[in-house]
Amino acid sequence: MTLPHVPLEGSLVRLEPLQEHHIPGLCAIGLDAELWRWTVTEVRTEADMRRYVEEAFAAAAAGSALPFATVHRASGRVVGSTRLAAIDLTNRRVEIGWTWLGREFQRTGMNTEAKYLMLAFAFETLGCNRVELKTDALNQKSRAAIRRIGAIEEGILRSHMISHGDRRRDTVYYSILREEWPSVREWFLERCP
Numbered sequence: 001m002t003l004p005h006v007p008l009e010g011s012l013v014r015l016e017p018l019q020e021h022h023i024p025g026l027c028a029i030g031l032d033a034e035l036w037r038w039t040v041t042e043v044r045t046e047a048d049m050r051r052y053v054e055e056a057f058a059a060a061a062a063g064s065a066l067p068f069a070t071v072h073r074a075s076g077r078v079v080g081s082t083r084l085a086a087i088d089l090t091n092r093r094v095e096i097g098w099t100w101l102g103r104e105f106q107r108t109g110m111n112t113e114a115k116y117l118m119l120a121f122a123f124e125t126l127g128c129n130r131v132e133l134k135t136d137a138l139n140q141k142s143r144a145a146i147r148r149i150g151a152i153e154e155g156i157l158r159s160h161m162i163s164h165g166d167r168r169r170d171t172v173y174y175s176i177l178r179e180e181w182p183s184v185r186e187w188f189l190e191r192c193p
Helices: 020-030 046-061 110-125 140-148 178-191
Strands: 013-017 066-072 077-088 093-101 130-136 152-162 168-177
Touching: 013 110, 020 046, 020 066, 020 077, 046 066, 046 077, 066 110, 077 110, 093 110, 110 130, 110 178, 130 140, 140 168, 168 178
Parallel strands: 093 130
Antiparallel strands: 013 066, 066 077, 077 093, 130 168, 152 168
């Protein structure tokens, strides 16, 4: 099955399939070390951002990811990036991750709407039974946001990844299942314009 890599439209954001022309906009908003604090990727320069995008392209070419540029609909400005990844259509599961927004666009409802668009796409278009999310165990802000949207914490993988400064990162996994999607969807519809 060829994955449909199409724009996902909300009222605040448009998730556009990531392309080369998005790189300058991503650099304009994303060369901020604080945005990458809890990730295993360091993006500090335009060359780093280009590598980050090229890795996303390679994952898309392999059929394991659908990377998106997050675009503020009102201004047309690129404000971040996200992706569906670890795509496993045989077992009908995907992961939402690699998500970041420029600081001025955090806590604006844009990330919430982007998550809704991707969850709806995963459950309603791809027919997934499970959507996974994960974050650094130390990232309390991200953990709270993931719980807030209705994802269930499943456990911690200890020493799962190597982060900045050779720190061994523990990773917390969360999921939303197909049978949980209707109530999660209602939560989003009450909050997304």
